[in-house]
Amino acid sequence: xxxxxxxxxxxCAWIVLCGPAAAMSLSSSDIAxxxxxxxxxxxxRCGGENISPELSWSGAPxxxxxxxxxxxxxxxxxxxxSHWIVVDLPPAATSLARGTAKLPGAARALASNFGxxxxxxxxxxxxxxxxxxxxxxxxxxxATTSIAPDxxxxxxxxxxxxxxxxxxxxxxxVRR
Numbered sequence: 455x456x457x458x459x460x461x462x463x464x465x466c467a468w469i470v471l472c473g474p475a476a477a478m479s480l481s482s483s484d485i486a487x488x489x490x491x492x493x494x495x496x497x498x499r500c501g502g503e504n505i506s507p508e509l510s511w512s513g514a515p516x517x518x519x520x521x522x523x524x525x526x527x528x529x530x531x532x533x534x535x536s537h538w539i540v541v542d543l544p545p546a547a548t549s550l551a552r553g554t555a556k557l558p559g560a561a562r563a564l565a566s567n568f569g570x571x572x573x574x575x576x577x578x579x580x581x582x583x584x585x586x587x588x589x590x591x592x593x594x595x596x597a598t599t600s601i602a603p604d605x606x607x608x609x610x611x612x613x614x615x616x617x618x619x620x621x622x623x624x625x626x627x628v629r630r
Contacts, residue, residue: 477513477620477622478511478512478513478514478515478591478593478620478621478622479511479512479513479622480509480510480511480589480590480591480622480623480624481509481510481511481624482507482508482509482510482589482624483507483508483510483552484507484508484552485507485589485624485626486626487624487625487626488625488626488627489626489627490626490627490628490629491507491575491576491587491626491627491628495507495575495576496575496576496577496628497568497574497575497576497577499577500575500576500577500578500628500630502575502576502577503575504573504574504575505552505553505573505575506538506550506552506553506554506572506573506575507552507589508549508550508551508552509523509549509550509589509591510548510549511548511549511591511622512548513620513622514545514593514619514620515593515619515620517595517619518545518593518594518595518619518620519545519594519595519596519597520541520542520543520544520545520594520596520597520598520599521543521544521545521547521591521592521593521594522539522540522541522542522543522591522592522594522599522614522618523538523539523540523543523550523589523590523591523592524536524538524539524540524588524589524590524592524607524610524611524614525537525538525539525573525587525588525589525590526587526588526590526607526610526611527576527578527585527586527587527607528586528587528588528625529578529582529583529584529585529586530585530607532608533606533607533608533609534606534607534608534611535567535607536566536567536607536610537566537567537568537573537574537575537576537587538563538566538572538573538574538589539563539564539565539566539601539610540557540561540562540563540564541561541562541564541598541599541601542559542560542561542562542597542598542599543557543558543559543561544558544559544560544561545593547559547561554573560598564601564603565603567607576628577628577630578628578629578630579630580630581630582630583629584627584628584629585627585628585629585630586625586626586627587625587626587627587628588623588624588625589623589624589625589626590611590614590621590622590623591621591622591623592614592618592620592621593618593619593620593621594614594617594618594619595617595618595619599614599617601613
């Protein structure tokens with residue numbers, strides 16, 4: 455019993471001194487969590503410049519072999535709408551620059567629901583209210599991630615959610 459008590463005390467001391475295991479985090483100098491997305495990041499058809507936001511992340515767990523980035527309009531029903539999907543980001547990557555044109559390592563963009571192989575900014579239909587755009591970085595246990603070219607955004611999120619080691623998201627909004 456004394457040995458078990460000592461182990462419990464040491465475990466509690468470890469948590470107090472070192473804190474819980476770090477979770478992933480995602481931030482952007484261009485999109486504040488819960489804030490309106492700037493015109494620079496908006497799709498051209500909606501009057502924007504279509505510049506991908508600066509993104510930074512940290513805390514990928516050990517065992518991460520690649521990262522996947524998604525940007526999804528979660529208010530398009532029933533299947534949501536993908537604006538940007540980047541697979542096979544190197545596990546050592548911690549950011550993408552604003553307006554990034556060249557992805558690091560073997561990373562590649564998949565076709566968005568617009569059909570493009572690059573960032574497509576928000577562009578909700580006129581009169582459709584506020585749309586929320588969730589950007590997520592996913593830590594994957596494999597070096598490559600396969601996503602079907604015609605996969606719906608809800609399916610992509612569900613698949614990544616079951617396979618990822620961890621993830622972090624931030625959400626901005628647009629009303630048109």
